[in-house]
Amino acid sequence: MTGEDGRQAALPASxxxxxxxxxxxxxxxxxxxxxxxxxxxxxxxAELDQERxxxxxxxxxxxxxxxxxxxxxxxxTAQPLKPARVDLLSVVSAALVQVxxxxxxxxxxxxxEPGLFVQADPRALSSAVSLLLLAVCQSAQKRxxxxxxxxxxxxxxxxxxxxFPVTAEQLAWLEQPFASxxxxxxxxxxxxACRACESPGGxxxxxxxxxxxxxxxxxxxxxxxE
Numbered sequence: 753m754t755g756e757d758g759r760q761a762a763l764p765a766s767x768x769x770x771x772x773x774x775x776x777x778x779x780x781x782x783x784x785x786x787x788x789x790x791x792x793x794x795x796x797x798a799e800l801d802q803e804r805x806x807x808x809x810x811x812x813x814x815x816x817x818x819x820x821x822x823x824x825x826x827x828x829t830a831q832p833l834k835p836a837r838v839d840l841l842s843v844v845s846a847a848l849v850q851v852x853x854x855x856x857x858x859x860x861x862x863x864x865e866p867g868l869f870v871q872a873d874p875r876a877l878s879s880a881v882s883l884l885l886l887a888v889c890q891s892a893q894k895r896x897x898x899x900x901x902x903x904x905x906x907x908x909x910x911x912x913x914x915x916f917p918v919t920a921e922q923l924a925w926l927e928q929p930f931a932s933x934x935x936x937x938x939x940x941x942x943x944x945a946c947r948a949c950e951s952p953g954g955x956x957x958x959x960x961x962x963x964x965x966x967x968x969x970x971x972x973x974x975x976x977x978e
Contacts, residue, residue: 771828778821785814812854819882823940826879826947833873833947837975840868840907844898847882855889864900869975870907876948877972881909883941884968888913891966902974911968918960945970 789811796803841864852860870877888896892913899910945956945968954972961967 768829771825775821775825778817782814782818786811789814808853815850816854816886819879819886820940823879823883823944826876827940827943830947833876835871835873837869838872838874838877839866840864840870840900840909840972841866843874843878843881844885844900844909846878847885848898850882851885851889854886858889858892859895860889861895861897862899863897868900868902868907870954870972871975872948872954872972876944880941880944880948880970883944884911884970887941888966888968891915905974907972907974909970909972911970912965914965917962917964918966923958923960942968 789807792807793804796807844862844864848860848862885896885898888911893915896913897910899908899912901908901910942956942958948954949956949970949972954970956971957969959967959969
């Protein structure tokens with residue numbers, strides 16, 4: 753749902769209340785899942801490797817559900833953004849902790865120097881980065897990569913994954929937050945990234961190199977407080 757200027761518009765108040773209520777109820781359910789998983793892992797004998805993997809997978813799915821629910825509510829309510837000085841590498845590193853639990857076997861490389869501060873809403877940027885990382889890892893075949901760089905007064909964060917090339921039509925689908933169940937995670941991530949970047953004057957772009965895969969580029973202004 754977008755306004756005349758193309759920006760995300762908030763849903764009616766009744767729909768916003770319903771979205772917040774749903775997030776609250778799902779949040780309570782997920783807390784029960786986390787507590788149950790912790791108790792089961794503590795009591796399971798160490799030799800039951802398969803059972804432990806299944807339980808950890810359940811925890812990973814619950815965390816993914818939370819990310820998606822938070823993203824959906826963020827887009828539905830269109831809460832005001834409050835840009836602040838944010839350490840970009842710290843945001844990426846925090847998201848990596850969760851993502852690596854879910855995709856421990858996938859080579860995931862991070863390239864970038866510390867101390868790259870940008871102007872962005874911390875909450876929105878953190879959600880966007882987490883979902884982008886999950887989306888990239890979910891669709892990668894053999895590898896994924898995150899690169900941080902700086903060009904003049906602009907900081908860039910690149911999310912890359914290998915795989916088959918993506919057509920122009922498919923790229924258009926990826927930019928729609930709820931276009932399909934299969935691409936919902938990517939769509940939510942990109943929609944959140946656009947929100948996180950638009951307020952401080954940043955940009956989001958998605959390309960598919962000829963050799964295959966997907967590259968998502970976030971560009972944000974470097975913090976003037978450096």
